[in-house]
Amino acid sequence: DIQMTQSPASLSASLGETVSIECLASEGISNDLAWYQQKSGKSPQLLIYAASRLQDGVPSRFSGSGSGTRYSLKISGMQPEDEADYFCQQSYKYPLTFGSGTKLEIK
Amino acid sequence: QIQLVQSGPELKKPGESVKISCKASGYTFTDYAMHWVKQAPGKGLKWMGWINTYTGKPTYADDFKGRFVFSLEASASTANLQISNLKNEDTATYFCASLGINWFAYWGQGTLVTVSS
Numbered sequence: 119d120i121q122m123t124q125s126p127a128s129l130s131a132s133l134g135e136t137v138s139i140e141c142l143a144s145e146g147i148s149n150d151l152a153w154y155q156q157k158s159g160k161s162p163q164l165l166i167y168a169a170s171r172l173q174d175g176v177p178s179r180f181s182g183s184g185s186g187t188r189y190s191l192k193i194s195g196m197q198p199e200d201e202a203d204y205f206c207q208q209s210y211k212y213p214l215t216f217g218s219g220t221k222l223e224i225k
Numbered sequence: 226q227i228q229l230v231q232s233g234p235e236l237k238k239p240g241e242s243v244k245i246s247c248k249a250s251g252y253t254f255t256d257y258a259m260h261w262v263k264q265a266p267g268k269g270l271k272w273m274g275w276i277n278t279y280t281g282k283p284t285y286a287d288d289f290k291g292r293f294v295f296s297l298e299a300s301a302s303t304a305n306l307q308i309s310n311l312k313n314e315d316t317a318t319y320f321c322a323s324l325g326i327n328w329f330a331y332w333g334q335g336t337l338v339t340v341s342s
Binding site for chain 2: 212
């Protein structure tokens with residue numbers, strides 16, 4: 119199985135700050151990576167797919183990058199509504215696997 | 226608009242069974258696979274497997290072979306997850322998810338299953 123190591127586990131950021139979350143895959147996943155945001159008590163929402171493609175309706179302050187085994191999600195200018203848990207997920211090979219999550223809070 | 230609407234919360238005793246439904250609307254049900262994802266309380270997301278909504282063939286992740294069954298009521302655009310012989314560790318929120326190429330643009334609202342004696 120492909121292991122997804124996500125860091126940091128938690129993060130606090132000031133409003134307007136730029137934050138980054140990383141995911142490291144245990145093998146190359148050919149940009150088959152998605153990022154999700156999950157607010158408390160809600161279902162996950164797709165932010166990014168294919169490593170860098172922004173899902174329709176997602177604010178442009180969210181961006182994804184990376185290749186091979188290393189991927190990152192960047193939020194350019196933290197907003198109050200961005201306080202949530204974030205998960206990466208590889209879509210390259212079954213079984214599909216998720217990172218362990220990053221809790222992002224406002225400082 | 227596209228929606229996945231799941232059945233309501235369940236409280237069960239160990240050893241019982243539960244069936245969760247996920248009704249799709251706003252798109253052609255058989256065009257996209259339906260996946261199931263488990264989230265234990267306060268924990269991360271775990272992929273359980275998927276069902277081919279055209280053929281009905283299920284595929285299970287290793288940890289979900291044996292007591293878990295994916296099924297369809299295709300005429301009703303509904304996917305089901307049945308869990309038998311429930312254990313305490315099955316306490317979780319279960320999500321259906323679809324509309325992507327092994328990533329998920331749409332998710333159900335989640336169904337909380339609580340297993341407690």
